[in-house]
Amino acid sequence: MKALTWQGIRSVTVDTVPDPILQQPDDAIIEVTSTAICGSDLHLYEVLGPFMNKGDVIGHEPMGVVVDAGPESGLSPGDRVVVPFQIACGDCYMCRRGLQTQCETTQVRAQGMGAALFGYSELYGSVPGGQAEFLRVPHAGYGPVKVGAELPDHRYLFLSDVLPTAWQAVAYTGLSGDADLAVLGLGPIGQFCARIGVHLGMRVHAIDPVPERRQMAARHGVTVHDMGEEAIGTIREATGGRGPDAVIDAVGMEAHGSPVAKATQLATGLLPDAVAQKAMETAGVDRLAALQTAIELVRRGGTISLSGVYGGQASPLPMLTLFDKQIELRMGQANVRRWVDELLPLVEDPADPLGVDDFVTHRLPLTQGPDAYEMFQKKTDGCIKVVLDPKG
Ligand SMILES: NC(=O)c1ccc[n+]([C@@H]2O[C@H](COP(=O)([O-])OP(=O)(O)OC[C@H]3O[C@@H](n4cnc5c(N)ncnc54)[C@H](O)[C@@H]3O)[C@@H](O)[C@H]2O)c1
Numbered sequence: 001m002k003a004l005t006w007q008g009i010r011s012v013t014v015d016t017v018p019d020p021i022l023q024q025p026d027d028a029i030i031e032v033t034s035t036a037i038c039g040s041d042l043h044l045y046e047v048l049g050p051f052m053n054k055g056d057v058i059g060h061e062p063m064g065v066v067v068d069a070g071p072e073s074g075l076s077p078g079d080r081v082v083v084p085f086q087i088a089c090g091d092c093y094m095c096r097r098g099l100q101t102q103c104e105t106t107q108v109r110a111q112g113m114g115a116a117l118f119g120y121s122e123l124y125g126s127v128p129g130g131q132a133e134f135l136r137v138p139h140a141g142y143g144p145v146k147v148g149a150e151l152p153d154h155r156y157l158f159l160s161d162v163l164p165t166a167w168q169a170v171a172y173t174g175l176s177g178d179a180d181l182a183v184l185g186l187g188p189i190g191q192f193c194a195r196i197g198v199h200l201g202m203r204v205h206a207i208d209p210v211p212e213r214r215q216m217a218a219r220h221g222v223t224v225h226d227m228g229e230e231a232i233g234t235i236r237e238a239t240g241g242r243g244p245d246a247v248i249d250a251v252g253m254e255a256h257g258s259p260v261a262k263a264t265q266l267a268t269g270l271l272p273d274a275v276a277q278k279a280m281e282t283a284g285v286d287r288l289a290a291l292q293t294a295i296e297l298v299r300r301g302g303t304i305s306l307s308g309v310y311g312g313q314a315s316p317l318p319m320l321t322l323f324d325k326q327i328e329l330r331m332g333q334a335n336v337r338r339w340v341d342e343l344l345p346l347v348e349d350p351a352d353p354l355g356v357d358d359f360v361t362h363r364l365p366l367t368q369g370p371d372a373y374e375m376f377q378k379k380t381d382g383c384i385k386v387v388l389d390p391k392g
């Protein structure tokens with residue numbers, strides 16, 4: 001089959017790799033009909049390179065049709081399913097508590113990490129990913145979300161990652177209704193965090209340096225600002241001088257505005273893998289500009305919800321300010337299955353309350369994946385979200 005594989009820093013290629021086959025009674029094989037590129041894939045593209053191996057099949061936002069189903073998978077050929085980005089068993093201690101990203105059955109213990117993820121480096125189990133014609137889905141009796149046949153793929157596809165991630169980020173703010181929420185970053189995750197805030201009745205203020213990303217958010221009732229000190233002043237003024245009740249960081253470890261850390265990240269990427277892994281495990285390699293903005297902006301006693309991914313072990317944080325402002329901090333990979341039941345009616349609602357129809361900017365054949373990665377990373381051609389079509 002054809003698949004996108006990781007070849008090196010900023011190098012993704014279309015390759016022919018063996019078709020996946022059933023390995024366990026609860027596996028399923030799906031023929032992928034749509035598969036998206038995520039901001040998290042951009043971390044692999046560059047910063048997390050030391051944890052990747054040449055030829056790894058990447059991608060973790062797929063949906064498709066079951067073509068082969070193990071006897072314990074609960075699925076049948078022909079079922080249309082969305083596949084969550086993490087692999088979870090559904091009945092361990094963690095899964096029962098809605099912490100599927102910490103699943104004790106699939107935890108990658110050798111690396112000291114949580115649940116295995118599709119296509120996401122040695123750290124998360126080196127599981128072949130979904131930017132491919134076919135995907136083997138382990139623990140298929142729990143993860144895949146069965147959906148109907150009527151609506152187009154793009155209505156359902158983002159249940160794999162973006163929508164539950166954004167939903168969890170907002171849930172972790174603890175806010176509802178009459179409140180001020182700030183969202184840093186208007187990539188795919190920030191777009192939906194902001195829209196969910198609006199949908200729940202909050203006043204949403206968002207910051208991103210990219211004009212078309214701000215325009216998209218503005219179309220959905222979000223007050224938008226360019227990056228910089230001015231934005232912080234304006235948002236503070238609009239919130240009685242206090243700052244918003246909560247701030248979501250939907251930027252993560254590759255934030256603009258962190259020149260020193262950027263240089264460290266790039267240098268780390270050029271080291272041999274073993275040395276670079278050690279460096280990442282012991283040094284502060286995150287670009288913290290967005291998190292620092294969040295700490296500055298949030299009101300005293302407010303909450304910061306991190307959905308942007310961070311990877312360094314020694315990133316310096318202003319503990320004095322965090323403590324003095326009494327800031328609550330919540331974070332983590334999204335527990336996809338925990339939120340799907342709340343999201344499914346919203347994506348199926350003909351009124352499209354979260355505006356899923358206004359999200360995908362590019363649908364391209366899988367074979368154009370390498371160009372798509374470059375475009376998404378460089379944010380050219382108005383690119384906000386790319387969906388790849390393995391048949392295209
Ligand atoms: N927690 C999870 O489960 C989960 C799931 C998916 C993605 N993520 C993470 O969420 C983050 C965002 O993902 P995405 O798909 O939206 O990617 P993205 O890279 O397209 O979005 C990041 C956005 O932040 C903006 N930005 C950069 N620096 C900024 C700054 N200093 N202030 C404000 N905005 C800034 C960029 O212009 C861009 O629009 C990534 O770190 C990704 O890994 C987490």
Ligand SMILES: [Zn+2]
Binds near residue numbers: 038041060161162
């Ligand atoms: Zn993703």
Ligand SMILES: [Zn+2]
Binds near residue numbers: 088102105
């Ligand atoms: Zn589990």
